[in-house]
Amino acid sequence: MSAKQLGRTLAYDVLPGDICKVNQVAYNQARASDEKGQKHRSRGLTRDTRATVMQALDGRTMLMLEKAKNRGVFSNMYGTISTGKEANVYRGTTFFSDLKLYGSELFTRNCLSKEDLVVIDEIEKSANLNYINRAIKVFKTSVLTFKDRSKYVEGEFRFRRGYLKSKNPRKMVTQWCEKEFRNLRRIVISGLRCPIPIYIKKHIFVMSYIGDGSNLENISKDVEKYDGEIKQDINNNTENAAPRLKDVPISLGRKSWVRLYIEIIGIMYIMFNECHLIHGDMSEYNTLFYKGHAYVIDVSQSMEHDHPLGLEFLKRDCVNVTLFFNKVLQSRKNQDNSVSLDNLNESDVDDEISILNDLFSTLNIYST
Known part of the structure; x- marks a missing residue:
């Protein structure tokens, strides 16, 4: 709008054709006042763009998920697998015909010399499915649960820049997501059982899915926007996901429980000596039980083995698991007169040593 045009709009007693x-x-x-009033519209800070679904899915996150879908990382996104105070995990699938760069048949043993690791879990192929399952983890950006996480990265060389210097806790979410991605790569390379990292973008993290993949119900169409809010009808469809260790029934055999205990101790040993990592929160809540084995999850807080507080966290992990x-x-013991960890006899120890030898011979599932 020019000064002449503005003058015409401000003149009350001017007839058409007159000059003002x-x-x-x-x-x-x-003009400057008008531009100042319009400046906030381009910042993405309105109620429309900052509204979230379950404190995780806002407009920007949905856009990043759509771009990841277009790149072939996954084909469809489904209901929630689990919800937590830091992140939500959703189920996704991708079809074999859609596989491009992501999901290529690269084994981790071929990637020992580089950080870039693009692999898939071969369980779906062995089950003769026409799709591959994905777990899509979205860290929450609307809650400030990351402001007290400095104790996990203080003194760590990988995150010596930026993390502690940032005064905005929301900016830490991206680095926390990257931390879990890089920790999982180390664990996968060592051959331990865990979700395989596939894709990362800011606070979105895609990995392989642990569990069976039937009864999928697409809920993407249920996402709608109204009255400045984003709302989604999500069915918590988790009956086919691998259960956490705390949800495994106690009726499981005593020998199976002792086997799991020894396997988890072996996992912590290999993480410390080969991955140079300490889990930091190893418990029945952060371990999945699938096909008779333990799978490590939630390693975003895992730290280097030379962390100043590393031995304290390692001791806490051992105590939590043993308890x-x-x-x-x-x-x-009250059901079948079995023994506890405190009073194992020599025959029990011999049995567990044989189990331990079998486990370590099969623990590296990606070795050729």
Whole structure:
């Protein structure tokens, strides 16, 4: 709008065709005021763009998910697998015909010399399915649960820049997501059982899915926007996902429980000596049970083995794991007179040593 046009709009007693001039200074002030009032619209800070679904899916996150879908990372996104205070995990699938760069048949043993790791879990192929399952983890950006996480990265060389210097906790979410991605790569390369990292973008993290993949119900069409809010009808369809260790029934055999205990101790040993990592939160809540084995999850807080507080976190992990299994075996003792971890006899120890040898011979599932 020019000064001449503005003058016509401000003149009340001017007939059409008459000339009305506005001082250039007044015109510039009016124009600057109008631009200042419109500036916030381009910042993405309105209620429309910041509204979230379950504190995780806002407009920007949905756009990043759509771009990842277009790149072939996954084909469809389904209901929630789990929800937590830091992130939500959703189920996704991709079809074999859609596989391009992501999901290529590269084994981790071929990637030992580089950080870039693009692999898939071959369980779906062995099950003769026409799709591959994905787990899509979206870290929450609307809650400030990351402001007290400095103790997990303080003194760590990989995150020596930026993390502690950032005063905005929301900016830490991206680095926390990257931390879990890089930790999982180390664990996968060592051959331990865990979700395989596939794709990362800011606070979105795609990995392989642990569990069976039937009864999928697409809910993408249920996402709608109204009255400045984003709402989604999500069915918590988790009956086919691998259960956490705390949800495994106690009726599982005593030998299976002891086998799991020894396997988790072996996992922590290999993480410390080969991955140079300490889990930091190893418990029945962060371990999945699938096909008779333990799978490590939630390693975003895992730290280097030379962390100043690393040994304290390692001791806490050992105590938490031992207390859980001792509690389970004590419960089974009341059912079938089995033993606890405190009173194993020599024959039990011999049995567990043989189990341990078998486990370490098969623990590296990606070795050729």
